[in-house]
Amino acid sequence: MPFPVTLLRARNRIGLHANSDRVLACAAQVGDVIVPVDHDDVWACDKLAAVTEAFIDDDVALWFSDGILIDAEDRSLGARLWDIVGLDDWALSQIGTADGVRRLLHAATITGGTAAIRANVVPHVLPTPELMIDGSPVFWQDAWMVLIARLLGAVVVDPRPLLGYRRHAGQLSHDENRVTTEAPRSRSAALRRDRWAAALTAARIRRDGAAGWLADDRDLILDLDRFLAARSVASGLPGRRRGILAELRRGAYRRYARGVRTALYDLAMSGRACDVGADQGPGSAESAHR
Known part of the structure; x- marks a missing residue:
């Protein structure tokens, strides 16, 4: 070369x-x-x-x-x-x-x-x-x-x-119609994945606080992390209902979901919740997955 x-x-x-x-x-x-x-x-x-x-x-x-x-x-x-x-x-x-x-x-x-x-x-x-x-x-x-x-x-x-x-049969992301091979997700699986994506990104922003993050985008990630953390508290745990109502009052459900409709769904949800609980906050996301 x-x-x-x-x-x-x-x-x-x-x-x-x-x-x-x-x-x-x-x-x-x-x-x-x-x-x-x-x-x-x-x-x-x-x-x-x-x-x-x-x-x-x-x-x-x-x-x-x-x-x-x-x-x-x-x-x-x-x-x-x-x-x-x-x-x-x-x-x-x-x-x-x-x-x-x-x-x-x-x-x-x-x-x-x-x-x-x-x-x-x-x-x-x-x-x-x-x-x-x-x-x-x-x-x-x-x-x-x-x-x-x-x-x-x-x-x-x-x-x-x-x-x-x-595109060839031996590549990691091979699929006939898509660049990636992500399978369709259920609503709970999508929430679980989105919760961790926001948590990992927010944790990196906090780790490198002086990195020069674009202010509006930094604030968006941190705000979204807070919202998804509240949505992801397991059903039946203390604070779940309170956290959802707090996010509804501050407008997060309107900014990041379908407003009251999504909030009512979360309040009524009784099935399996996301695997990030209230005791495993976004600040610990990078260490929690290791």
């Missing part, structure tokens, strides 16, 4: 997240911008030029583009990544807003191979949470990286398909 290459070899299998974290930490020591690449994907020849131009602005922490799906022989499959994850014009216009933050919390919007982040974001990404809910990680490594970068600076969206995203 016409540039220096460093190979990192682990003595043992350390897992996807730990391996990715190790590479990120190394890359952050030698460059100003990190552009993840998956071994089975293909970059457009002008991708790095686009990244370089975007990061001239010191406020930019995250860049990402569209991509096309290709097969094992580099043939186009006739689909765009943004179409698969539902990134239409309206959704793209919201990436820099509170709605964009909430979308990234669901962790299925921006594929890591289409993204680039500023290296000074990396200390706040590491370590990637490894919590599993219902057999799937709350955050894949790239989804967590993108979310943290979004909370720390401006975003540049490049509409060009600058990545060929390869």
Whole structure:
């Protein structure tokens, strides 16, 4: 290669997240911008030029583009990544807003191979949470990286398909129609996953309090964490009803759910609740999953 290459070899299998974290930490020591690449994907020849131009602005922490799906022989499959994850014009216009933050919390919007982040974001990404809910990680490594970068600076969206995203039977996220393979969730399972996503993100914000989080987005995460914590207290435990009514009074049910309708559902719910109880608050989220 016409540039220096460093190979990192682990003595043992350390897992996807730990391996990715190790590479990120190394890359952050030698460059100003990190552009993840998956071994089975293909970059457009002008991708790095686009990244370089975007990061001239010191406020930019995250860049990402569209991509096309290709097969094992580099043939186009006739689909765009943004179409698969539902990134239409309206959704793209919201990436820099509170709605964009909430979308990234669901962790299925921006594929890591289409993204680039500023290296000074990396200390706040590491370590990637490894919590599993219902057999799937709350955050894949790239989804967590993108979310943290979004909370720390401006975003540049490049509409060009600058990545060929390869689909083949051996890849981790293979599915016939989707980039990810998340199974449909029940209402309680979705609440459980959302609760942990907010708790883990809020815990990282608290851990790195001086990181320079964008104030409005930081406050949104902390507020959403409080709301989901109240919703997740197990049925029958002291304080559940009181917490739900408090969140209703302060408008959280209107901001993050369907208002009184959702509050009444929560008050009436008697089935299995989320696995984050009142005694396991958001401040302990990062240690609780280990």
